[in-house]
Amino acid sequence: MSDTTAHVGSPRYSAFNVIAGIILALGLVVTVLRFSGGLSSVTNLDDYNPWGIWIGFDLMVGVALAAGGYVTSAAVYIFGMKKFHSAVRPAVLTGFLGYTLVVIALHYDVGRPWRLPYPFIMQQGTTSLLFEVAACVALYLTVLFLEFSPAALEWLGLERARNWAVKLTLVLTIFGVILSTLHQSSLGALFLIAPSKLHPLWYSPFIPLYFFVSSVIAGLSMVICESSMSYKYFKDKMDDTHMKEKESVTLGFGKAASLVLAGYFVIKVIGIASDNNWSLLATGYGAWYLVELLGFVALPCFLYAVGVREKNITLIKWTAAWTVLGIVVNRLNVSWIAFNYHLPSSERYFPHIAEIVISIFLVTVGILIFRYIVTRMPILYEDPDYPQH
């Protein structure tokens, strides 16, 4: 792909468009198969392995990577870091799309998708952490929608509604932080109920805390990635403020990510110490755990710090991408690699190609909608009619 400015439909996009088209077509085929033949026709799920990558990747990773929305709006509107203002709209948009896709993915995974509101309207399983996840995700999706709405309303020219929506900013931001704290952590807490199935290095009473803290890391890193990608592909859509603040966003978020990664590293080590799991580090799973801890936590922590110190934007960007990959690794470890570690390999799960197709399909849909919106609505620039949003 080219790194020069490009427009929708211009030949520079054609390679991307062709690939996206193929993915969309495959995705639709699998969709038909899923809803005509059931999960067994498109997944490798079974009674031992009820959750595959649609939960492990689409839900767990999706929610973590969509954390940029609450992290950025909290930084700007609550902690008063006005210089990051231009990062809010893209982050909120990414978050909104991320959560929307998570909910769509769930429609593939659960048995009777139209019953997804049942936990709220029929019977509340309040003892379930999944209930907490469901309630918070549903509410937070609404919050993100409202947070995103000013951009859409500006685009539509609905000034009064837009001004009304803008007034809600602070309340929405606080709501967003509460809901995110709750469901980011309870996604990890889902596994608290299965100490006999999740490998002890990953199972920890601290797992809700790990999930929450790592979601902040994911959010910060995603904003950096998203901003550098936007710059690469939608440069012509950016206004001067955005251009000017871009660098300070990268530096500021890189610095924050480095600090939070350091804290995350410490609490992870405390977790091993408090469960006295040191000896497990010498096993095969232990080696993989060390790869995660040293390679995807300690290393990016250090690289971010170096990048910020030397104002090396390129290094920070690559570190952000590496950190995002680390979050993917972590969530897949908890939900898949280290889950059911006690079972013989013949009973373990490996995703079906059709499962992977759907995951890629959904990511592609997300990118396409993102492109549609940023090329039309005031996301990367301020609408001249509505300054200082």
Next chain:
Amino acid sequence: MSISRRQFLGWLGAAGTAGAGAAVGKKAHAAASKRFEGYPDSDGVLFDSTRCIGCRKCEEGCQKVNELPEPDRPFDDLTVLEIKRRTRAGVYTVVNKYDTGENGKGTVFRKIQCNHCLEPACASACFVAAFTKTPTGAVTYDESVCVGCRYCMIACPFEIPTYEYDQPLTPKIEKCTMCYPRITQGLLPGCVEICPVEALSFGKRKDLLREARDRIQKHPKRYVDHIYGEKEMGGTNWLYLSGVEFEKMGMREDLGTTSAPELTHGALSIVPMVVGLWPVLLTGVYAINKRKEKINREEKERAVAEALGKANAEAQAKLSQTMEKAENDKKTEIDTAVKKALEEAAKKESDDKETS
């Protein structure tokens, strides 16, 4: 109302005391409300593996009374015992064979089905409360609310619930119900009724526990001194006796005695904390920042005003200086002019004198 929900309310109450320790599972337990010991008169089944002959009759009985689909291989085909099987859609119970190679006890059989936990993980995990721990001890499932998320399967430590993966739109969870419809009518569960050797006994859980202890006491050589299910995961209504270590029959002995709700209550009790504290803290931070901003702004304004004032004063001073200078200049000019005029006048006078 199911007991688990009542417990949840209890935890909410306990949340205040659990406080910050809530995230630390082990410690938080101390602050939890007391453990549910099961319905006192609930029923159960005792399975004695030293009596089981692996005839698969119980599988057949189960299939008949629950009107489950016909098996792939007939129930009198005992070769299926050679492969390790588990519960699956349409099959509530299976019997597996284990070669233990232990001191003459050789081959043993184990019947697998739902253990009807005192505090079921499946019920605690289900976000529509589709499972009910009934006072009979049986854990039942309500298909009409199930969303099909399969979290119950993740949660069950005994890997019992199964799912109809081949149903595109109406899949349900399936598991043994302890023949709930039958026992409430005073009938025996299908498997218990059919077992030819009384490897299965049905009765009140507390009586079964006494019976099991009795057997162990009378035949200490025949049994290992452990009643599986008395304490595992908080206890179950289905109990097991064995002549070999339970591990040798594929039963996990590392499950511990902590029940599922106890494992999760710490995380749940954090909810009111977050909801209560975050808004206060965040609004506080916001207010501080607002104030900081205000002070900054005021300071800036003051600085600007001062700077302006200073500039004004300077300008004033400069002006008066210039004026003074100008005045001085003028004065000198006038002086010079007067002087010049006087000088000229004097000169004229003297010139006049000279000419006259």
